Amino acid sequence: MSRRRVVITGVGVVAPGGIGSKDFWQLLTEGRTATRRISFFDPSPFRSQVAAEADFDAELLGLTPHQIRRMDRAAQFAVVAAREAMADSGLEFEGLEPHRTGVTIGSAVGATTGLDQEYRTVSDGGRLDLVDHSYAVPHLYNYLVPSSFAAEVALAAGAEGPCTVVSTGCTSGLDAVGHAAELIREGSADIMIAGATDAPISPITVACFDAIKATTPSNDSPESASRPFDDRRNGFVLGEGSAVFVLEELGAARRRGAHVRAEIAGYATRSNAYHMTGLRADGREMAEAIRVAMDEAEIGPEAIDYVNAHGSGTRQNDRHETAAVKRSLGAHAYRTPMSSIKSMVGHSLGAIGSIEIAASVLAIEHDVVPPTANLHVPDPECDLDYVPLTAREWPTDTVLTVGSGFGGFQSAMVLTSARGGAPGGRTL
Amino acid sequence: MAVRSDARVVVTGLGIAAPNGLGSAGYWDATRRGVHGIGRIARFDPASYPATLAGEIDGFAAEELLPGRLIPQTDRVTRLALVSTDWAFEDAGVRPEEFPEFDMGVVTASSSGGFEFGQGELQNLWSRGGAYVSAYQSFAWFYAVNSGQISIRNGMRGPSGVVVSDQAGGLDAVAQARRQIRKGTRLVVSGGMDASICPWGWVGLLASRRLSTSTDPARAYLPFDGAAHGHVPGEGGALLVLEDLDSARERGAPQVYGEIAGYGATFDPAPGTGREPGLRKAIEVALDDAGLAPGDIDVVFADGAAVPELDRVEAEAIGKVFGPRGVPVTVPKAMTGRLCSGAAALDLATACLAMRDGVIPPTPHVTPADTYDLDLVGARPRTAQVRAALVLARGYGGFNSAVVVRACDR
Numbered sequence: 156m157s158r159r160r161v162v163i164t165g166v167g168v169v170a171p172g173g174i175g176s177k178d179f180w181q182l183l184t185e186g187r188t189a190t191r192r193i194s195f196f197d198p199s200p201f202r203s204q205v206a207a208e209a210d211f212d213a214e215l216l217g218l219t220p221h222q223i224r225r226m227d228r229a230a231q232f233a234v235v236a237a238r239e240a241m242a243d244s245g246l247e248f249e250g251l252e253p254h255r256t257g258v259t260i261g262s263a264v265g266a267t268t269g270l271d272q273e274y275r276t277v278s279d280g281g282r283l284d285l286v287d288h289s290y291a292v293p294h295l296y297n298y299l300v301p302s303s304f305a306a307e308v309a310l311a312a313g314a315e316g317p318c319t320v321v322s323t324g325c326t327s328g329l330d331a332v333g334h335a336a337e338l339i340r341e342g343s344a345d346i347m348i349a350g351a352t353d354a355p356i357s358p359i360t361v362a363c364f365d366a367i368k369a370t371t372p373s374n375d376s377p378e379s380a381s382r383p384f385d386d387r388r389n390g391f392v393l394g395e396g397s398a399v400f401v402l403e404e405l406g407a408a409r410r411r412g413a414h415v416r417a418e419i420a421g422y423a424t425r426s427n428a429y430h431m432t433g434l435r436a437d438g439r440e441m442a443e444a445i446r447v448a449m450d451e452a453e454i455g456p457e458a459i460d461y462v463n464a465h466g467s468g469t470r471q472n473d474r475h476e477t478a479a480v481k482r483s484l485g486a487h488a489y490r491t492p493m494s495s496i497k498s499m500v501g502h503s504l505g506a507i508g509s510i511e512i513a514a515s516v517l518a519i520e521h522d523v524v525p526p527t528a529n530l531h532v533p534d535p536e537c538d539l540d541y542v543p544l545t546a547r548e549w550p551t552d553t554v555l556t557v558g559s560g561f562g563g564f565q566s567a568m569v570l571t572s573a574r575g576g577a578p579g580g581r582t583l
Numbered sequence: 584m585a586v587r588s589d590a591r592v593v594v595t596g597l598g599i600a601a602p603n604g605l606g607s608a609g610y611w612d613a614t615r616r617g618v619h620g621i622g623r624i625a626r627f628d629p630a631s632y633p634a635t636l637a638g639e640i641d642g643f644a645a646e647e648l649l650p651g652r653l654i655p656q657t658d659r660v661t662r663l664a665l666v667s668t669d670w671a672f673e674d675a676g677v678r679p680e681e682f683p684e685f686d687m688g689v690v691t692a693s694s695s696g697g698f699e700f701g702q703g704e705l706q707n708l709w710s711r712g713g714a715y716v717s718a719y720q721s722f723a724w725f726y727a728v729n730s731g732q733i734s735i736r737n738g739m740r741g742p743s744g745v746v747v748s749d750q751a752g753g754l755d756a757v758a759q760a761r762r763q764i765r766k767g768t769r770l771v772v773s774g775g776m777d778a779s780i781c782p783w784g785w786v787g788l789l790a791s792r793r794l795s796t797s798t799d800p801a802r803a804y805l806p807f808d809g810a811a812h813g814h815v816p817g818e819g820g821a822l823l824v825l826e827d828l829d830s831a832r833e834r835g836a837p838q839v840y841g842e843i844a845g846y847g848a849t850f851d852p853a854p855g856t857g858r859e860p861g862l863r864k865a866i867e868v869a870l871d872d873a874g875l876a877p878g879d880i881d882v883v884f885a886d887g888a889a890v891p892e893l894d895r896v897e898a899e900a901i902g903k904v905f906g907p908r909g910v911p912v913t914v915p916k917a918m919t920g921r922l923c924s925g926a927a928a929l930d931l932a933t934a935c936l937a938m939r940d941g942v943i944p945p946t947p948h949v950t951p952a953d954t955y956d957l958d959l960v961g962a963r964p965r966t967a968q969v970r971a972a973l974v975l976a977r978g979y980g981g982f983n984s985a986v987v988v989r990a991c992d993r
Contacts, residue, residue: 200712200713201713253852253858254849254861254864257850258850262747263725263726263727264725265696265726265747270701270705271705274702274705274709274783275705275709277783277786278705278706278709278783280709280710281705281706281707281708281709281710281711282710284627284706284782285627285628285631285782286702286782286783286786287631287786288632288633288785288786288789288790291786291787291789291790292790293790294790295786295787295790296787296788296790296791296979297980298787299694299695299698299779299784299787299788299790300694300695300747300749300787300923300978300979301726301747302694302747302748302749302752302978302979302980302982303979303980305747305748306850306980306981306982309850309981310853313852313853314850315849315850315851315852315858315861315864316848316849316850317755317848317849317850318748318848318849318850318981318982319746319747319748319751319752319755319848319982320746320747320748321744321745321746321747322693322725322726322727322745322746322747323727323730323743323744323745324722324725324727324731327727330744334744334759337762341588341762343848358708358713359704359705359708359716359720361713362704362708362713362714362716362720363704363716363717363720363721364721365713365714365716366716366717366718366720366721367718367721369721423742424742424743424744425685425740425741425742425743426688426689426730426731426734426739426740426741426742426743427740428684428734428735428737428738428739428740429735430735431656431722431728431731431732431735432721432722440740443685443740560727561721561722561725561727561731562722562725562727562728562730562731562732562734563731563734563735563743564727564731564743
């Protein structure tokens with residue numbers, strides 16, 4: 156029996172520097188950065204005072220006052236991104252069998268911003284041990300359990316099939332889409348609205364990354380603070396945003412004349428079973444995830460035209476990832492451009508994996524690979540082609556995108572153009 | 584191993600932490616006798632809150648069961664999850680260090696992560712300043728913490744995952760574990776654990792507006808009773824060792840509790856559409872997936888929300904599939920309280936024990952309302968051969984999941 160193939164037919168993005176996939180792609184290809192001094196609260200007490208913030212006006216973007224009241228910022232992002240993806244897909248959701256449409260939304264830290272604000276209020280600024288429930292927002296339960304994010308997207312789509320949040324730290328955005336593709340492949344759903352969201356720019360998140368010096372202290376130069384693969388990098392820059400996709404089975408998409416944006420050809424995740432925040436330098440588990448994802452896509456390393464890196468801009472990540480790519484792609488690693496868009500839009504934790512899938516889809520469509528901004532002084536330990544500073548016109552049919560996260564999760568996905576036959580010469 | 588979409592996935596080990604019993608033997612002994620673990624909250628003074636009862640786990644000595652270095656970096660929920668995993672491995676006769684590292688994965692459900700740890704660090708932040716926030720906050724509270732820590736402690740480098748679908752999550756995790764085993768991973772630890780009985784967690788739970796305000800532990804959580812008026816939350820859950828059946832037989836697993844034979848999941852229609860709630864569809868999909876007819880099911884472990892409107896929806900779904908009083912229904916979580924993502928994983932473990940011993944555990948203190956037309960296993964356990972059980976779970980906001988677990992002849 157031939158395997159059901161899963162394609163992306165709709166893309167929606169909420170990112171720092173641009174709402175909507177068009178603005179997002181423009182930012183990336185111009186090599187501009189959306190990192191700035193934190194404006195959501197006074198960051199001066201913190202070690203790291205820089206973030207990539209989205210200029211997001213929920214009301215302007217069509218959410219009603221009720222929706223805004225009951226949703227955390229991250230849920231609002233997801234609904235806005237889902238609406239763009241659904242419109243982009245051209246699907247008539249009204250006419251669909253609701254039980255065959257599902258939702259998978261990734262998020263690493265859930266409603267952390269809403270919870271931080273609410274805690275501050277109910278505890279009266281941390282004064283009360285026995286926090287006062289009478290001061291809580293009525294929809295606090297939606298913040299407590301972030302499955303509310305998937306529920307909101309399901310309501311927006313009228314979806315009544317399998318619905319869940321995937322929360323595997325910073326690989327959530329890859330794992331959520333990988334999971335959704337699996338549901339279509341196995342026949343549990345025909346259409347999935349899948350993606351990820353996070354809005355972590357809040358005092359508690361900034362403080363917890365300060366505590367382990369994971370984020371950059373480059374407060375004097377916010378716009379160039381995210382420097383993956385650069386020898387002067389000194390930590391990641393927190394970001395926020397969402398990307399959501401419409402996924403369909405290829406045959407069904409073609410029959411309705413859909414614009415197929417890309418195929419999800421392979422996906423895998425592995426754990427390093429090593430440390431909650433640490434990475435071993437050899438990149439073995441990420442390499443294994445890459446290898447299995449390529450196997451599933453039925454391609455070899457030579458088919459990879461571009462690697463969308465995790466590239467968080469910590470020394471340990473950049474070296475781990477470089478080792479993993481060399482280990483899995485062999486000599487081809489040196490011939491393949493590999494860049495980190497986190498240099499421009501920051502690291503939005505669970506959301507970024509999906510935002511990077513969106514960048515990968517756009518790279519395939521435009522035959523352009525986005526650059527790694529702020530890469531002026533290469534780290535001698537990182538000796539691949541990281542596409543410094545400027546986007547590159549580059550024939551891009553197949554993209555490998557990878558992620559790595561706290562908890563030891565390592566994930567990889569292969570996306571292809573689905574223009575012709577299947578990769579590896581499979582037939583339809 | 585190759586992908587085998589028809590591979591049989593079985594439960595070979597149980598690790599249970601529940602308010603009425605720690606460890607599967609203690610839990611099962613209490614549960615089949617109808618001993619509940621609900622009481623006035625002891626962890627903090629609940630007097631200022633409208634709800635004061637919870638299912639708390641007593642006597643859990645994490646310090647004696649886990650390495651000392653893990654204590655400062657973990658919330659209570661993670662300690663419960665790690666110890667339950669140890670118990671599940673022991674029960675399954677598995678020494679993880681003897682398994683190939685990429686052949687083992689972990690898929691857990693979580694509703695609120697390490698919430699009590701988070702409360703402590705939020706308090707440090709807002710009362711003392713950012714510099715007082717723990718270096719462990721970045722990973723001790725988030726939803727992925729249990730899967731991460733379990734994989735690290737046991738050297739499991741295969742595919743892992745975490746799902747959040749409120750109370751339905753425990754079943755969704757097991758379904759994802761089954762998927763990974765069918766894709767070639769030999770063993771996956773799966774289930775759910777939640778523990779957010781702290782003031783900050785309590786305020787979050789209160790916001791669901793579904794908590795019972797009764798102060799009588801025997802009358803507070805009465806699913807399908809005419810006097811149902813909300814539920815009692817609890818802490819705990821279960822971690823299960825799931826394996827490919829052939830692999831389990833090959834290594835001589837001491838027991839096979841049952842097979843994860845079917846799974847279905849749906850989301851309720853938006854309010855006002857007039858469409859039927861999704862639970863019945865989830866049941867039908869799970870039965871179809873298992874290749875079983877309603878008549879093959881010997882017991883239903885119901886979700887049992889104890890909110891009249893939700894009880895009605897569940898009773899109707901069961902009635903439509905099985906007919907009036909067509910199948911024994913039980914809600915043993917009336918003894919533990921609702922454990923968020925731990926609840927359905929615990930029900931699944933309980934179903935395994937019911938199949939093993941031919942006993943359907945009771946739903947103490949409940950007199951089912953006649954209007955529901957359910958054959959509820961009430962105050963006393965019922966002796967019955969259980970060859971297949973259906974476990975139902977619903978999450979706040981509209982999540983419905985159903986799993987069929989079936990006896991597996993050796």
